[in-house]
Amino acid sequence: MPLDDALAQLLERVQPLAATENVSTFDxxxxxxxxxxxxxxxxxxxxNTSMDGYALRAADVPAAGTxxxxxxxxxxxxxxxxxxPGTAARIFTGAQVPPGADAVVMQEQCVAIAAAVAGDGLGAVRIDTVPVAGQWxxxxxxxxxxxxxxxxxGTRLTPAALGLAASVGAATLTVARRPRVALFSTGDELVMPGEPLKPGAIYNSNRYTLRALLQSFGCEVADLGIVPDQxxxxRAALREAAAGHDLILTSGGVSVGEEDHIKPAVEAEGRLTLWQMAIKPGKPLAFGEVRRPGAAGTAEGxxxxxIGLPGNPVSSWVTFLLLVRPVLLRLQGAVDLAPRAYTLRADFDWPRADKRREFLRVRLNERGGLxxxxxxxxxxxxxxxxxxGLVDNPGGxxxxxxxxxxxxxxxxxx
Known part of the structure; x- marks a missing residue:
């Protein structure tokens, strides 16, 4: 299945969560x-003034040196x-411009004259430039x-967005509830870092990558660990994961081999569509739903x-970014789901085209190429x-x- 078709089906099926909450803008x-x-x-x-300097009437300074x-x-x-008229006000950045003033001259273009010299309590100022009304x-x-x-x-809140909200006095914001995601890996070959690495075993990197990715999208993550190939x-892990969670995310076991149990287990506990994706890396992808124990009725309830991701670590990482990311944003009601792409120069050769759409790992260099x-x-x-970044390379x-x-x-x- 083409990537765009798969993504369209995912986003059509998954609807935003109904629950919202009020949180501090700080958080x-x-x-x-x-x-x-x-x-x-x-x-x-x-x-207000954007500079330290002197507020005045521009017409009161007809020539430099006034x-x-x-x-x-x-x-x-x-x-x-x-x-x-005919006076200036010493003013500092952010202060309100007094009524009657129509310009500010930065202090670097002025010379203060002390009160003892000027014979006045606040002294005087020599303006060494001719101001323009409205400046600074x-x-x-x-x-x-x-x-x-x-x-x-539907706006995803960035640091700048939080500052903007604060600038208009918004102390709290109404936001979508965090998605609750249950995560587990499958595979008898998987062990955790810190455990002995027996022959035939590998460390479970996907558990770390996917958990961190889920957290980066604001999810509440329940880590169910490693499930054996049984x-x-x-099925038991799926039932546990379905209780109280919006999404179950797994890695590994989504092919159709004798040791790949995700497909029949999900079909027994709900329903599943297994897609062979026309992308590289990341060919197998499973999508469906798992019944909550004792629940029936609405999709949310x-x-x-x-979503079952492939087990290879780069395949799992790429398919998360391309397919799970927009689903998580969709669950939270985000409106801007498509990532921004750029047209740049390739500073490499890729002579062996694949029939699938490829996502090549690249890095921007100092020459502006990849x-x-x-x-x-x-x-x-x-x-x-x-x-x-990734180069999104069409098939062939x-x-x-x-x-x-x-x-x-x-x-x-x-």
Whole structure:
């Protein structure tokens, strides 16, 4: 099945979770807004200066070298008095511009004249440039206007989005409930780091990679460990995972060999579609649902979704980024599911095209092009750590150095 068709089917089946919660804006990083944020004020709430300097009337400085008496001092947080004609106000970054002033001259273009010399309590200032009306003034509402939409429902909250919400006074935000995901691996060959590595065994890297990926998407993760290659043990793990979880995610055992028990186990506990994906790496993918013990009825209440990833570590990593990522965002009601892609120059040759759509591990180089990791095997997890993105290469397509390719940065997939 083509990747785009599989993704469309996943997103059509999986619907956003209904539950929401209010959380402190401090604690909302990575969450998805369930209700829009509108501003109840202008930002900034009044004209203010973007520089330390002197607020004045531009018309009062017809030539460089003009000297004006300093009538007041306005730090940030203090509201000044109306500025009288022919005077200046010492002003500091962020302070409101006093009524009557229409320009600010930065202090580097001014020379302060001490009060003892000027014969005045606040002294005077020599303006060494001719100002233009409006310079260095941030206008009321130039960032956000009162009652405007600040953040729409479905927005995934970044650090900048949290700052924007705070700037309009939003102390709490209504967000989608975190997806509850049960994770386990299958395979008698798997052992955990720290345990003896007996002959024929390998360390379970997928458990670490997938758990970290789930956490990066704000999921509440229940780690059920390693399930042995036994039919009844797999069924029992599925029943445990379905209770109280929205999604079950597994790695390994999704092929059709005698030791691959995921397919018959899920079919016994629910229903399953097993896809042979037209991508490389990551050919086998299982999707379906597992009945919750004693539950029936609605999708959210009656079953947990199931996604089974291939066991090879790079295949598992790639299929998570391409298929599980949008499902997790969909569950949280996110509206922007497609990662941003870029057209960049390949600084490598790829002469052996595969009939499947390939996702090659690459890294941006200092020349603005892309370098290819030498070993593109689905078992070489080093390529995922080394690279900073994937080249999305159509099936049957060779690449020659200098060709333009579609580049997906990993940062856009996280």
């Amino acid at each position: 909302a990083l990575g969450r998805v807004l369930a209700a829009e944020v509108r501003s109840l004020l202008d930002v900034p709430p009044a004209d 000297v004006l008496p300093v009538a007041q001092r306005i730090p940030a947080g203090v509201v000044g008095e109306p500025l009288q 003034i941030r206008r009321r509402g130039e960032d956000v206007q009162c009652d405007s939409l600040v953040l729409g429902a 039919r009844e043990a797999t 009656g079953h947990a979704w199931f 370098d290819l990791f030498a070993n593109q095997s689905s078992g070489v997890l080093t390529s995922a750590h080394w690279g900073d 397509q060779t690449i020659r150095a200098g060709d333009l390719v579609r580049y997906l940065p990993v940062r856009e997939l996280l």
